[in-house]
Amino acid sequence: MRLVLVDNLLLEQGGWTHHFDLQPHLGLISLIAVAEANGHQGILYDPKLAIARGELALDASLYMAMAEAIRRRKPDVVGFTTLGCNFICTLKVAAYLKRADPGLPIIVGGPHVSILHRQVTERFPQFDVVVRGEAEASLPRLLEGLRSGNLDEVPGVTFRHDNEIVETPQSPQLMDLDELPWPAFDHYPIEQVGLRAIRVEAGRGCPFDCTFCSTASFFGRRYRLKSSRRLVAELDFLHAQYGISEFALMHDLFTVSKAKVREFCDAVEDRGYGWRCSARMDCVDAELLARMRAAGCQSIYYGVETGSRRMQKIVSKHLDLDLYEPILDTTIALNMRPTASFITGYPEEEHEDQAQTLDAIGSSIGRYPESLTIQLHLLTPEPGTALIDQFGDRLAYDGHISDFNFPTLEPDDADLMAEHPQVFMNHHYYPGALPRRQHVFVTSAYLCLSQLGFVLLRYLLADFGGSLSRLIFAMQDWTDPSEPDRVDPDLIERFITRRDSGQMTIGCRSCVTGSCARSWSEGRNEDRSGTAASRARPASCLRRGTGLPTQPWCSRAPMRPPRSWIVLRRTPIQVPCRSSC
Structure with a gap:
């Protein structure tokens, strides 16, 4: 059978536009390998590539155009992978x-659909079968079942039969990931895209029970890593085949087993590869970090989630915040680039909790160089979580699109999502102790402010005693309540220029309004003339996929960036300084 597998159209907000990473979907290329090992033909269709090539536009024509592009590949079966944020x-x-x-x-x-398989099957007849969980074991039998018309013996699927919903027993979880087939990297145009770094699946499963996270509901709580031999073999293959020497090891918690990480470091150290991973701060120490750095680790993503000790307990993260600065200190001292990620918008979160999260971010901006990336996300309700079990009956919809959530393109998109909150909960929110307006304001204000860069932001924070919460809450108090909840560059500029001169230093005002306001204006003017499709840029066009300057500013002008840099634009294209300075 000719199986066409369709990748997520996962869009990320980068400033005031959407962008995306061009990377092979690791789950789909694994399934293609399984299908082809069983005599079927596998085809990977990535709509992000089609947008990058100008074949699709990010507008109301997108859905039908994608369907037509899939049909042109003459499939016998079409398989979609999807997340809640882009299920629409x-x-x-x-x-x-x-x-x-x-x-x-x-x-x-x-x-998403693995957890909500019954709701999806009942409500949306365009899907014939929902495949639950990891599909490598069930796919061959599913394709044979579709050929024969009998799905009763296929494990881990949900489907309709005679107006009834049939749910077959779940297939056993694959415990030895070395048994997975070699991923079909050849089904993605790695060379044509010009990838210099690539994602590699390192493992699956999460043993922790954070109330907001659905990872364990899909991959299970059993922590599984590929053996160091298998993992390094994949890196060696990609290096030999495509010349790639930088890798992202995909596992939410790569360092849970320090012994396994040391084994990997021993195996990869002499290769000269660079790699990055994700970790909990309480699953690393100075000795392990030093070993990882010696073996080529360049960057670590740390999920901190909240700067409030009270909220750490409530959301069952249970991270000791006393580790926060020491772990960042060690990571940066070892010349690795850390990312610290926070979340706000928990239903139980109070004003002081949010202030503590903002001030943890603000203190880091004052303490660390630009080599630290700090993220602040708006909480997204997820199926299969303790939060949805507790607060799912209170979900509300306001149409706000945050972080990775897919934009509304057709006229009925918003109505459809509002009508089915138990399927589209990712586009809803939990009413809580703080008003929704405050959460939206705080996260969008931080998005704007963070794109100033640490140098300019430090000048702003100096007028508020180094407190990010005081800065953002002052901005919120100053804002007219009739204005939209979401902060944009216009509001930032007006806040800075209209503040009483006695409350803000002249250096801060001239620094921000002199350089950045012009850049904001340039970005807004260009944005008005472009289409949604032209504003979508693949992350390969951006500096590390962020659209933000990452190299140090010219030392001759510490108060302002070189004019060839666009500090904050709706189209996040970085233009490096080419002057003699």
Whole structure:
């Protein structure tokens, strides 16, 4: 059978536009390898590539155009992977496909629909089968079942039969990840895209129970890593085949087993590769970090989630915040680039909790160089979590699009999401102790402010005693309540220029309004003339996928960046300084 697997159209907000990473989907290329090992033909369709090539536009034509592009590949079966944040896109494309070819089998999998398999099967007839959990074991039997018309013996699937929902027993979880087939990297145009760094699956599973996270609901709580021999073999293959020497090891908690990490470091150290990973701060120490750095680790993503000790307990993260600065100190001292990620918008979060999170961020801006990246995300309700079990009956919808959430493109997108909160909970929010307006304001204000860079932001913070919470709450108090909740560069500029001169230093005002306000204006003017498609840029066009300057500013002008840098734009293209300075 000819199986066309369709990647997520996962969009990230970078400043005032959407962008995306062009990377092979690791789950899909694993499934293609499984299908082809069983005599089927696998084809990978990535809509992000199509947008980057100008074949698709990020507008109301997208869903139908994607369906037509999939049909041109003449599939016998179409399989979608999807996340909650972009399920509206998957749903609409599948509906156009089914309308054009009612007899075409359409299957769907991924974390979101695995948890909500009954709701999806009951409400959306464009999907013939929902594949639950890890699909490597079930896919061959599913394809044979679709050929024969009998799915009763296929493990881990949900489907309709005679107007009833049938749910077959779950297939056993694969414990030895070395048994996975070699990923079908050749089905992605790695060389044509010009990838210099690539993602590699390192493992699956999470043993922790944070109330907001659904990872364990999909991959299970058993922590599993590929053996160091298998993992290094994949890196060696990619280096030999494509010349790639930088890798992102994909596992939310790579360092849970320090012994396994040391084994990997021993195996990879003499290769000269650079790699990055994710870790909990209480699952690393100075000795392990030094060993990782010696073996080529360049960057670590730390999920901190909240700067409030009270909220650490409530959301069951249970991270000792006394580790925060020492771990960052050690990581930076070893010349690795850390990312610290925080979340706000928990339903139990109070004003003081949010202030503590903001001030943890603010103190880091004052303490660390630009080699530290700090993220602040708005909480997204996820299925299969303790939060959705406790607060799912209170979900509310306001149409706000945050972080990775897919934009509304067709006229009925918003109505459809509002009508089905138990399926589209990612686009909803939990009403809580703080008003929704405050959470939206805080996260969007930080997005704007962070793109000033640490140098300029330090000048702003100096007028508020180094406190980010005081800065953002003052901005909120100053803002007219009739204005939109979301902060944009116009508001930042007006706040800075209209503040009483006795409350803000002349250096701070001239620094920000002199350089950045012009850049904001340039970005806004360019943005008005572009289409949504032209404003979407692949992350390969950006500096490390962020659109932000990462190299040090010219030492001759510490108060302002070189004019060839666009500090804050709606189109996040970085132009490096080419002057003699």
